[in-house]
Amino acid sequence: MAAYGAGFRVWSVPLLTIAVPLGFVVWAFPHGLAPLRAAGIVTGWLGCGLLLVSLLLMLREPRLANWLGGLERMYRWHHVTGVAAYVFLLLHPLALAAGNWQTSWVLAWHTLSPVEESWPVWSGWLGLLLLMIGLAATFAPSIRYGAWRWLHALLGIGVVIGLVHLILLGIDEPVLPILAIAAAILGWRLLRGDLGLGARPYIVATARKLTARSVEIVLRPLADPVTLSTGQFVLVAFRNGPVYRGCGEFHPFTISSIDGDGALHLAVKALGDCTSRMLSIEPGVAARVIGGFGSFLSEVSGAPQLWIAGGIGVTPFVALLNDGRLRHPARLLYLYRREDDATYLRELRQIAATDPNLTLQTIVTGDELPDIEGLLPDARELSGVECYLCEPPGLVGALKQVLSARGVAAQHIHFENFEFR
Missing domain, CATH: 3.40.50.80 (Nucleotide-binding domain of ferredoxin-NADP reductase (FNR) module)
Known part of the structure; x- marks a missing residue:
């Protein structure tokens, strides 16, 4: 059974990445159209399917992460599917324009130019532009985390506008259900992941310096503790204390030990503005914890x-x-x-x-x-x-x-x- 579970986790994300966009293509495959126009429609649906998968893979849910092989793996595939979706969506108008080129170059240009078209086409280009900005932020590590979060949020807005683009073109099915699913995923991530409604309440019991640039923080649960196994990590956001000022963002920290009462020992190293503040954290500061995540030490074998x-x-x-x-x-x-x-x-x-x-x-x-x-x-x-x-x-x-x-x-x-x- 353990081998079956491990095999499922290995193949879960690749199968999801293939099945969802291909399912869209099978449902909406264009029959009786010229090859290039058909290719334009197919690439559009492939892009939509990959975007939906990319949205799902950004959720910070411990049970989902366990099914799909870990949060870090989900984020790697989130990047891959997002880039692939952008490429297919960029090919979508190009293939449609190429199909019209055989009839008239003017018609081909009108297909590409938002200036020459109406709101349905403008919305499509706007969604593609927002996706491009969001993807560019993903691969720009020098951007400060707070700014990166807002820029990366443009990906979600771009997805919604892209789906509205299809509705404006008169394609209601299956776009309306897809739009509802995308909105539910984005809302779930915002409420439970970013705002922390799915987090458990903890409080800082003690904090001790490990080195000049690192500290061990002990968090005591105020309700039922999170479920963890050895070597896992959690996402933690700290609130304000009498002196300490939290940044309000969830950051990943590996647990170094767990006490019998569920208190968590986590090591924090100053790697940025937010973690540098944590060097001066004080007992009594409230914290919210989401987890646990990670599985690379969960099945340590008996080999050397x-x-x-x-x-x-x-x-x-x-x-x-x-x-x-x-x-x-x-x-x-x-x-x-x-x-x-x-x-x-x-x-x-x-x-x-x-x-x-x-x-x-x-x-x-x-x-x-x-x-x-x-x-x-x-x-x-x-x-x-x-x-x-x-x-x-x-x-x-x-x-x-x-x-x-x-x-x-x-x-x-x-x-x-x-x-x-």
Whole structure:
């Protein structure tokens, strides 16, 4: 049953990505039209289907994320389906114009030019423009998070306007039900995800400095606690305290341990404006928690393990170690810039000194990228080893490449990072 569940999670998003747009095409396939005009209609419906899938994949629901293989995986496919949808929707008017070119170049130009057309065509171009702006914001990491959120919201508005475009053209079925579904998804994300109506109430019990740029915050539940397993992460938004001023945004944090009463220990590193404020958080600050998410440590096998962590990425491994003594050998490669910047380093050294199954190797990288080739064990040592990576995305990619070159199959490389833009 566990293997079946894992297989379902692997194929769930690809099957959804294929089935929804193809279902639209099968329903609305144009018969008896010229090939280019038919292609224009087909690409439009493919784009609509992919947009609907992209909207679904941005929901922050723990149960949905578990079914679809994790929140991070959903966001990666959210980007892929969004870009693919934009490409198909851009091809839609181009194919229609190309079909009219054989009749008259003037008619072809009128098909493309919103100036020459009426509200139905204008609305289509407006929706496409909003999609383009929203996608551009997605791939612009230098934009501040607050501004990025508002720009990214244009994607949802673009979807709604695009569907209204079809209604203005006189296509009510199945557009009205699709518009209702899209509006429900957007409303669900706004109310439960962004405004936090689906979050559980907690309060900051204590906060202790881990390093100069990181802090461990203990959250005590005020109602039923969230359901979590070892190594998972939660989305947390902090409210204002007597001195502390919360930014009101949900950010992902990995849980380092869970107390018997449901209190959560989470590690926060100052990586931006919002997390930098959290260094001075105080007891009594109210918090809202959504979770848990993540599954890359949920099915740790009995094989020897190689853990590779960078900076704050060591937290899920700390959670696993805090959950009890290891039953199988594990080697932890912990990378950090400076020793005074290494989160949980003292705790890890204490555990390694008492747990014979844990081998701790610490690597000071400074401000340069580490030598991946020299860092990893050779192919002989990696034989039969399960590899778990929690690093920045660029470093995860480099590690996966070297591990693959040394004979580690993809199914034995497990990774987690927090790229939710």
